[in-house]
Amino acid sequence: MEDKHFCCQGCKTVFEILNENDLCEYYSFDKNPGVSLRYVSDESFAYLDEAAIRKKIAEFDSDSFSRVRFYVPAIHCISCIWLLENLQRLQKGILKSEVNFSGKSVRIDFNPKEIAFSKVARLLTSLGYAPKINLKTEELPNSVGFNKSLVIKLAIAGVGFGHIMLLSFPEYLGLDGTDEYLQRIFSYINIALAIPVTFYSGREYFENAWKSFAQRQINIDVPIAVGLFALFFRSVYDILWNVGPGYLDSLAGLVFFLLIGRWFQSKTYENLAFDRDYKSYFPLAVQKLVDSEWKPILVYELSPEDMIRIRNNEIVPADSLLESEAAYLDYSFVTGESKPVRTVKGDWVYAGGRLIGQPIELVVKKRTSQSHLTSLWNEAAFQKPEEGKYKRIIDKAARAFTWVVLLIAVVTGVTWYFYDASRMWLVLTSVLMVACPCALALAAPFTYGNMVRIFGRHGFYLKNADVIERMASIDSIVFDKTGTITHGANTVKFVGLIDDYELAWVKILTAASTHPLSSLITKSIMSHSIVEIENFKERLGSRVEGYIKGAYIKVGSAEYTGGKDPVIDASRVFVSINGEPRGYFQIETSVRPQVGEVVSKLGKRVVALLSGDSNGESNRMKHIFQEYTKLLFNQSPHDKLGFVSSLQQSNSKVMMIGDGLNDSGALQQSDVGIAVTDNAGVFNPACDGILAGKQLGLLDKFLTLSKTSIVIVKIGFGISFFYNLIALSFAIGGFLTPLTAAILMPISSMSVVGFSTVAVMWVAKQTFKEAK
Amino acid sequence: MLIIILLISISLTIAIFFLVAFVWSMKSGQFDDTYGPSVRMLFEDKKKTKSPKP
Structure with a gap:
């Protein structure tokens, strides 16, 4: 070349x-x-x-x-x-x-x-320019990159503002009585100019106010709309009845600066936007057939006609047709109905269904969007009751604030009427403009939104921004063992009598399961066999069974398979064929390297370790955990849930960290449930966050950061109130013209947004710098 | 003083003409891509240098 x-x-x-x-x-x-x-x-x-x-x-x-x-x-x-x-x-x-x-x-x-x-x-x-095609919306993303109608509104307001000022010059300079007819002509032209400025450029404020009235609510655009309305009709009245020249110059300037403020605001938001980009979504993977080999690929790279394989308990990522003979699917995430639906070859299988039973193959028919799966994640059934506490407080506060503003405005107006009636309208308008609490509503979403993005960049994917709020209040942490504390195996060996054929059958059975120990066994067995499983059953966290070539194979705990449990320091998985115990896999799992450090950093907050396995590894776990941590073995998923809820009854805020398989009940029950995974695959909507396995060591940092976020939000509130109070007192005193108020208002919002974004980035940088 | 009214009506007419022109240019998409045309004029249709055929 x-x-x-x-x-x-x-x-x-x-x-x-x-x-x-x-x-x-x-x-x-x-x-x-x-x-x-x-x-x-x-x-x-x-x-x-x-x-x-x-x-x-x-x-x-x-x-x-x-x-x-x-x-x-x-x-x-x-x-x-x-x-x-x-x-x-x-x-x-x-x-x-x-x-x-x-x-x-x-x-x-x-x-x-x-x-x-x-x-x-x-x-x-x-050529490397893959087009992004979205059939649902049909529309291309904003093709211009800015808001056209805002620019046009701004242009009209600007022209109107300039000319009204120009024509008000005689008024400013003072003309003698002989030219009064000129003044009247100018005033009429001013009205003509002010009409498009008020009702076209300022249309949005009226529309929003009207909408809020229709919903019998009050929002922060109401005071602005009232202000514009009052100024316009007062001025028209003054001019038509020859009372005075009106305040049309102020009105036009107000609209102009409000729109400029909006323009700047939207620019700022664009630059600081916290929209979840694809990086802050969990990289959900699925097995796809590539050149007769199964390879994990990311869900949003799936395209129609791809052949994918779903294992027991995995979620169907895209609407597809069933290629295998039959399958049972649990659509409870989608419909709330938990009874599995039987589907046969050629039937549709819908995104969000969870497979129960042996692995199936599917042909993807519709492209999937990660956001669809995330919306599933945010389904009402998985919402926790206290979600969005701050949001509710802010909504309430903003509403109450608006009433207070209107009240203050009326009182101020009445007072000024008796004191100096000629300035009443201007003062009234300034008060309405400046008191708008919009900055208040921005502090929390921008802080949390940016935090979610930063977490995502460090391998911690949160369901939504509210989780951060709950994370900040956590005082107890409960760990699951297999797949969470331990991960991967140092050695897997089979103790007992088994031949290669049977071993290959066992492999087929374990490959159908997503349990961490099953995957370890699957990985360790080298012999291959292509046979279908019949009557596959898996009880979460403990056992799998099925008929392969007529042989009834069970893999699981000692009691279940009828094997004898020797006391050694390793995890064991027993195998029986046709009811006859054959021996066991001895798996020495390796503990994640960061676990020891992070557990000691979390200190007393680590309340318990729950394991579904036998206590074979209790000695090793004792080395990692302090004596105040309870080590509980042989816990069924139900026991885990019970343990978490008993903790909650004693007023603890519990964070459950598990693998999302046999502890989904506990994840759902806990205040913050986090699933730790290594190579993606299983998607459990019950959890609030997904943590990449290699980032487990940063857990204490994530907790600290979420606490800091709350502080940042509070400071943001403080700044916003401070602005409003100061500006309001000036406005009531008549020292603030509506023009200045219109300029100040967006500046206060932008400074709050800027503060929270910069603060979050700075704090995150400081925190993760230490980690490196 | 009539001249002032005449002047003002002329100035207003011109201003509104330009405003309308701006709105039209905005709506017809002249500001949609402010970078592309500036580089597009630099591209030239290069003659094939390797095999100069008539």
């Missing part, structure tokens, strides 16, 4: 294509052309050729000419524009392509007779 070096096969392919077509100029535009591989996926896009879908996404579609606009998030530099606009040279059939850089989209005209829809999408993907 002309002694050139490439980082990956993808870049080499791109270079080959470019070189072939003499488009190497691509490499002279930027120092580092090419794109990050983040967005590259291997979707087939075959669904784009469906007539119905084509109709949906194409801007224009006929037999010989189609126009489509793809949203391509990977567009990032001048080389991208150049490459994407030369598509017609790379591919016959493409007529023209045009990039919208700000909107990160590309519009392609092509001849569908020569190149299929799906092929266009594949071409883009092969």
Whole structure:
């Protein structure tokens, strides 16, 4: 390749294509052309050729000419524009392509007779510009990157404001009586200018106020709408009845600055936005068939026609068709009905169903969205009662505050009426403007939202922002053992008599289970066999059984399989075939390296260790945990739940840390339930957070950070109140014009948002710096 | 003083004309992509250098 070096096969392919077509100029535009591989996926896009879908996404579609606009998030530099606009040279059939850089989209005209829809999408993907296609919303993400209507409103308000000021000059400078007719003409022109400014540019405030009245509530736009309304009609009255010149200059200026404030605010929010990006979602993985091998891939990389395999207790990630003979699915996450539904080959299986029984294979039919699964996670059934305490307080406070503001405004207005009636309207308006408690409502969502994002970046994925609030109040921590404290195995060996065939059967059985010990056994057995299991059953946390080739195999605890339990310091899993005990797997699990340190850091908060296994490893656990930690073995899922709720009855706020399999009841019962996992897979909506196994050592840091978040929110409240109090007292005294009030208001909101964001980032940086 | 009224009506007309022009340009999408066109003019259709065919 002309002694050139490439980082990956993808870049080499791109270079080959470019070189072939003499488009190497691509490499002279930027120092580092090419794109990050983040967005590259291997979707087939075959669904784009469906007539119905084509109709949906194409801007224009006929037999010989189609126009489509793809949203391509990977567009990032001048080389991208150049490459994407030369598509017609790379591919016959493409007529023209045009990039919208700000909107990160590309519009392609092509001849569908020569190149299929799906092929266009594949071409883009092969170049590293995978289009993002969302069939649900149909609309592309905001293609301009800013709010057009706000800009237009701003322009109209600006023009109106400027001219009203200009025409008010005679008033400012004082004209003598002979020119009174001029003044009246100017005033009438002012009214004409003020109408679009008030009722077009300021429309949103009236609409919001009206909506809140319709819902018999009151929101923070009400005082503003009242202020605008009062100023406008008072001015019109003054002018028409020749009482005075009115306050139209103030009114127009007010609208103008309110809109500027909005513009700045939206810019600030955009930059500090805490929208969960894909990084703060848990990277849910699923087994996909790639070249006759099962490989874990991320759920949002699934595409239609992919073959996936779901194991017992795993959740179906996307709407699919069943490929295996039959399956039982539990749709309780979706419908609340916990009775499993029997599904046979060729039937639909819906996202969110949980498999009960032996593994099944599915053909994905619809693309899935991670946000759908997250919304499942936030289903009402899994909500905890005290969720959103602060939110409720803020809502209440904001509402009460609005009434207080209106009351203060009325009292101030009446007082000024007797004191200096000519200034009453201006003072009234300033009071209404400045007292708006909008900053109050922003402190908590921005602080928690940013915290959730930072946690996500460190491998701790929270269900929602409210969890942080609850984490801050935790005083007791309960650990699960297998899969949480221990992980992986140093040695797995079979003690007893078993041949390779039978071992392979055992492997099939354990592979169907998601229990951590099962996966260890599966990994350790080398022999292979392709047989179907019949009558597969798994009781969570203790045993699996099934018929393989007529042999009835049970894997599980000693009592269950009828084996004898020798006393040694390791976990044991027993096997029986046709009721005859064959021996046991002796598994010496390895303790996660960070556990010792984090347990000692958490100190007295670590209340108990619950294990579903026998007490074979109790000696090792005693080394890790202090004597005040209770070590309980042979705990059924029910016992674990009972233990957590008894702790809660003694007024403890409990955090349960488990593997999310045999302790989901306890996770749900606890105040904060956290599932620790290593390579994703099992998705348990009962938990509040998912922690990547290798980050367990940071647990104490996460707890400290959530406490700090509460402090930050409180400081934010303080700042907001401080602003309102100071500004309000100035406004009541008549020292604040409505104009200044309109400028101050967004500044206060922005400073609260800025403070909480910067504080969260600084605190997080300090905390995690130590960790490294 | 009539001249002032005349001047004001002219100035208002011009201002409103420009406002309308701005709103139109905004709505017709002229501000949709403020970066693309600035670099697009730099691209040139390079003649094939390797195989100069007539």
